[in-house]
Amino acid sequence: MGLAVPALRTLTMIRILFPCIALMLSTQSALAAPFTECPAKAFLVQDTTARLYGVNLATGLTGEIAGDLGTTGKVNAVGFNFHDRYIYGWGYEWRTLVRFGEDFQLEQLPVSGLPDVDFFVGDVSLVDNIYYVYRKGVANGLYAVDLEPSSPAYLQAARVVDGATLNLNIFDLAFHPTESNAYSVNNNGFLYRIDAASGIATNLGDVGEAGTFGAVYFDADGWLYISRNSDGNIFRIDVDSAQPFAELFAFGPASGNNDGARCAIAPLVDPGEAIDFGDAPDSYGTLLANNGARHAIVSPALRLGSLLDGENDGVEPPLADDDDGIVFSTTLEVDRQALISVTSSGPGLVSGWVDFDQNGVFDPREQIISDRAVVAGDTSVVYDIPYWAQSGATWARFRLTTTAGVQPKGGVGDGEVEDYQVSITPTDVITTYYPSALGWTTLAYEDKWPGMGDFDMNDLVLRYRTATYHRGSQVLGTDIAGEIAAIGAGFRNGFAVALPGLLRAQLDSPSVQLSVNGVTRDSPIDTGQSAAVLVVTNDVWEEVEREPGCSFLRTEVGCVAEIESSFLLSIPFSNPLDAGQMPAPPFDPFIFATPGFDHGGFFSSPPGRGMEIHLKNMAPTANADQSYFGVADDASNPGMGLYYQTEDGLAWALEIATAWNHPYEGGDLLGAYPLFFDYVQSVATSSLDWYVANNATLESTYQ
Amino acid sequence: MNTKTPIASVTLLLFLMAASACHTLGDEDIGPVPEETAGIKVPDDFLFPTSFELTFEVDVGHRIPGRSYAQLCSSFEETSAGRYKIDYGSCVVRGPVIDGYLKQDVLIANHIEGVIVELLQFDENVVPEHYVFATADLRTSDVALSIR
Numbered sequence: 142m143g144l145a146v147p148a149l150r151t152l153t154m155i156r157i158l159f160p161c162i163a164l165m166l167s168t169q170s171a172l173a174a175p176f177t178e179c180p181a182k183a184f185l186v187q188d189t190t191a192r193l194y195g196v197n198l199a200t201g202l203t204g205e206i207a208g209d210l211g212t213t214g215k216v217n218a219v220g221f222n223f224h225d226r227y228i229y230g231w232g233y234e235w236r237t238l239v240r241f242g243e244d245f246q247l248e249q250l251p252v253s254g255l256p257d258v259d260f261f262v263g264d265v266s267l268v269d270n271i272y273y274v275y276r277k278g279v280a281n282g283l284y285a286v287d288l289e290p291s292s293p294a295y296l297q298a299a300r301v302v303d304g305a306t307l308n309l310n311i312f313d314l315a316f317h318p319t320e321s322n323a324y325s326v327n328n329n330g331f332l333y334r335i336d337a338a339s340g341i342a343t344n345l346g347d348v349g350e351a352g353t354f355g356a357v358y359f360d361a362d363g364w365l366y367i368s369r370n371s372d373g374n375i376f377r378i379d380v381d382s383a384q385p386f387a388e389l390f391a392f393g394p395a396s397g398n399n400d401g402a403r404c405a406i407a408p409l410v411d412p413g414e415a416i417d418f419g420d421a422p423d424s425y426g427t428l429l430a431n432n433g434a435r436h437a438i439v440s441p442a443l444r445l446g447s448l449l450d451g452e453n454d455g456v457e458p459p460l461a462d463d464d465d466g467i468v469f470s471t472t473l474e475v476d477r478q479a480l481i482s483v484t485s486s487g488p489g490l491v492s493g494w495v496d497f498d499q500n501g502v503f504d505p506r507e508q509i510i511s512d513r514a515v516v517a518g519d520t521s522v523v524y525d526i527p528y529w530a531q532s533g534a535t536w537a538r539f540r541l542t543t544t545a546g547v548q549p550k551g552g553v554g555d556g557e558v559e560d561y562q563v564s565i566t567p568t569d570v571i572t573t574y575y576p577s578a579l580g581w582t583t584l585a586y587e588d589k590w591p592g593m594g595d596f597d598m599n600d601l602v603l604r605y606r607t608a609t610y611h612r613g614s615q616v617l618g619t620d621i622a623g624e625i626a627a628i629g630a631g632f633r634n635g636f637a638v639a640l641p642g643l644l645r646a647q648l649d650s651p652s653v654q655l656s657v658n659g660v661t662r663d664s665p666i667d668t669g670q671s672a673a674v675l676v677v678t679n680d681v682w683e684e685v686e687r688e689p690g691c692s693f694l695r696t697e698v699g700c701v702a703e704i705e706s707s708f709l710l711s712i713p714f715s716n717p718l719d720a721g722q723m724p725a726p727p728f729d730p731f732i733f734a735t736p737g738f739d740h741g742g743f744f745s746s747p748p749g750r751g752m753e754i755h756l757k758n759m760a761p762t763a764n765a766d767q768s769y770f771g772v773a774d775d776a777s778n779p780g781m782g783l784y785y786q787t788e789d790g791l792a793w794a795l796e797i798a799t800a801w802n803h804p805y806e807g808g809d810l811l812g813a814y815p816l817f818f819d820y821v822q823s824v825a826t827s828s829l830d831w832y833v834a835n836n837a838t839l840e841s842t843y844q
Numbered sequence: 845m846n847t848k849t850p851i852a853s854v855t856l857l858l859f860l861m862a863a864s865a866c867h868t869l870g871d872e873d874i875g876p877v878p879e880e881t882a883g884i885k886v887p888d889d890f891l892f893p894t895s896f897e898l899t900f901e902v903d904v905g906h907r908i909p910g911r912s913y914a915q916l917c918s919s920f921e922e923t924s925a926g927r928y929k930i931d932y933g934s935c936v937v938r939g940p941v942i943d944g945y946l947k948q949d950v951l952i953a954n955h956i957e958g959v960i961v962e963l964l965q966f967d968e969n970v971v972p973e974h975y976v977f978a979t980a981d982l983r984t985s986d987v988a989l990s991i992r
Contacts, residue, residue, distance in 0.1 A: 468932065469932065470913075470932070470964060470972075471913045471915075471938070471964060472938050472939065474940065477911075477940070478966040480913070480964060480966060520968075521968045522968065523966050523967070523968050569940055569942060570939065570940075571937065571938070571939025571940065571946065571948060572937070572938050572939055573936060573937045573948055573949075573950050574935060574936050574937070574938075575895075575936070575950075575951050576895065576936070576951070576953045577917070577918065577933065577934045577935060577936055577953075578932060578933050578934065578935045578936075578938070579933030579934070580933065580934060580953075582894075582953075593882060596880065596881035596882060611939070611948065725897075725951070726951065756891070757890075757891055757892065758888075758889065758891060776888075781888075783888050783889075786888060789884065789885040789886065790885060790886035790887055790888045790890060791881065791882070791884060791886065792892065795892055796892075796894065797894050798894040798895045798951075798953035798954065798955070799894075799953060799955060809880045809881050810881040811878065811879075811880055811881045811884070812880070817881070817884075818877055818878065818884060821884055821886045821890070821892070824886070824887065824890055825890070825892075825893055829894075829954035829955070830954050830955035832894060832955070833955045
């Protein structure tokens with residue numbers, strides 16, 4: 142009985158054979174065309190005069206597909222038949238099997254061998270071309286109706302088991318995409334696996350949710366979805382789990398007199414479908430497979446801010462950012478209040494979470510806003526940071542929707558989710574930034590020291606910024622962030638930062654942290670000296686990839702690689718410093734020769750850490766070999782506090798308080814920025830902004 | 845709701861501190877415009893500064909005795925009369941005003957043309973106070989700005 146390919150047991154085989162089967166069946170009925178595809182949406186039939194709805198199980202978004210199915214009665218026990226792409230069900234008006242295709246008009250199919258009752262539980266097996274209907278009671282049971290037109294038993298029903306033996310309070314069932322088993326959850330929340338061949342049901346355990354689950358579906362990955370009539374909540378269950386449980390997956394429509402059908406080999410989301418997903422790491426629930434936060438995009442879209450993008454699945458950071466609806470009006474301090482501004486496109490409910498304990502998930506106690514009503518425009522919201530919050534970087538999630546009760550994960554039928562990386566500071570901390578909280582200053586180095594070099598100032602170009610944490614008249618620590626913007630050097634150079642006037646012992650060494658591209662590295666503290674020096678990298682070329690066809694990184698015309706290497710140094714102090722002890726930003730960032738590599742003709746052997754290049758008049762560290770001072774073009778005079786300058790006062794390193802467009806390879810600084818001369822001639826009393834893009838010679842600077 | 849004008853509502857002191865090098869080259873040091881950077885001469889203590897130091901002080905204890913919040917930022921737009929939208933990524937200082945007082949030294953990049961001070965209270969019904977300054981005034985004057 143059944144399909145001519147009973148050996149079909151895998152989804153792959155099903156997918157391969159689908160077009161062939163469709164072709165075989167295409168000549169069998171001229172009454173109504175079958176569906177042309179295996180749709181991702183679920184079908185929900187409900188109401189006493191049957192109406193058909195489409196349900197997006199990922200978001201719960203529901204819309205009417207057909208208000209008139211050609212009957213005045215109910216239709217129930219529906220199931221999508223993968224084999225011929227019709228939806229089969231039970232028509233109450235005629236008390237018989239019915240089906241419909243893409244015209245959504247019912248076609249009666251007289252069946253022999255069934256008791257004279259109505260059925261509201263049924264589905265079509267994917268493995269065999271058989272429609273199964275079930276009704277409890279000793280006179281009823283589980284019946285198999287052959288849907289294979291070429292079979293001698295076509296449209297004949299055979300009872301698999303009587304309804305006393307298979308005695309379940311279920312309201313729908315769904316066939317697994319690759320098994321011959323059907324599954325359902327009874328009114329008490331117990332999951333059952335039903336062997337369609339024997340009718341034997343196995344209780345797989347309590348899934349934790351009770352109620353009338355009138356619509357039950359599978360997806361291609363074998364997840365079971367159950368929809369509760371009373372509230373429309375859609376739950377997802379892993380039927381293969383040793384302890385299956387119902388996870389709230391989406392908010393669907395409350396319904397009655399209903400039943401669900403779905404092509405179980407379809408993915409949950411159509412490839413071209415656009416849904417708004419979150420962007421935090423997936424531990425917070427971002428990807429669809431992890432029940433990531435997601436919102437259907439409807440028109441007009443209810444959104445946070447002005448930007449809203451649609452994806453087929455969540456994307457973990459880094460990402461293109463459409464999150465612009467939440468403004469953190471204040472920083473976040475442990476055990477204090479904070480302010481945000483929420484920008485909404487219309488009336489809705491906002492909920493929000495912050496991972497205060499930084500455990501990678503949004504726990505219920507970390508919800509800062511719950512269903513806060515907002516209207517179009519900006520709304521200020523005050524919230525509390527708990528005393529147990531951990532200082533440091535973490536994630537926040539905000540969701541806007543018209544549905545109440547959303548959680549950090551799961552789908553909903555409108556609105557938007559936005560995720561933000563935020564930083565929590567200790568209590569009562571004031572933060573100073575240089576050049577600003579998210580802006581960059583630029584460090585530009587010439588590395589031919591003690592020779593003068595060509596002043597293209599691009600042998601190493603770093604974006605750089607600092608955040609320093611103050612409490613009262615004391616300083617708790619500082620963070621330094623940076624990016625490698627360009628390398629125009631053939632020599633190998635490392636990069637480090639000294640904190641002038643501070644000792645290594647003043648650092649909270651175990652807590653000092655360096656991360657590069659988000660990955661924590663070994664301690665950056667230079668243990669070879671007593672001063673506070675932190676080594677970001679011994680070789681900047683090791684941190685980047687040379688673009689094919691380019692000799693350097695982002696210094697030549699046509700070499701336009703993206704910035705790919707960023708770092709973050711977190712430097713807490715072992716004891717708070719008096720503010721007067723704290724050096725001013727940018728502190729003392731410097732480069733040094735990578736140990737073991739040649740560094741030009743001024744050095745008879747690789748100078749390694751002995752060769753340092755600092756900003757003008759910044760003293761070298763104890764590692765520097767001061768015998769190099771005065772060699773070639775260097776006119777340092779340590780006794781007078783003069784370092785890293787020529788006889789004419791020129792420097793090998795500049796700090797420029799913006800994300801500076803450096804000169805192209807071999808280009809001269811003055812040619813690229815003509816106002817630089819006026820600036821130095823006036824000793825920084827005119828042409829103060831010589832370095833901005835508007836004052837650059839465009840063809841001479843890297844854009 | 846607090847809608848006082850800035851002049852009447854707050855005492856805010858902004859002090860300019862001198863840039864790191866304020867002397868000028870004598871005429872005898874200045875030759876023709878060189879063709880390359882290598883031809884430039886500068887004093888040995890000239891550090892090529894591209895920012896200037898500012899002391900930021902908020903003293904509002906007489907009218908906001910509790911905890912409030914202040915920030916000094918450089919990117920903002922006026923959305924309506926007296927209402928501003930601030931890019932907090934441009935801030936150079938952000939923090940609580942405890943017992944009505946805050947004071948910090950900060951650095952402002954030379955190319956910044958204007959800054960805004962925002963004073964917030966942890967009350968959703970209180971409108972933020974904003975004070976806008978041209979950095980040219982801050983850089984060239986040594987006057988304490990006192991706003992009452």
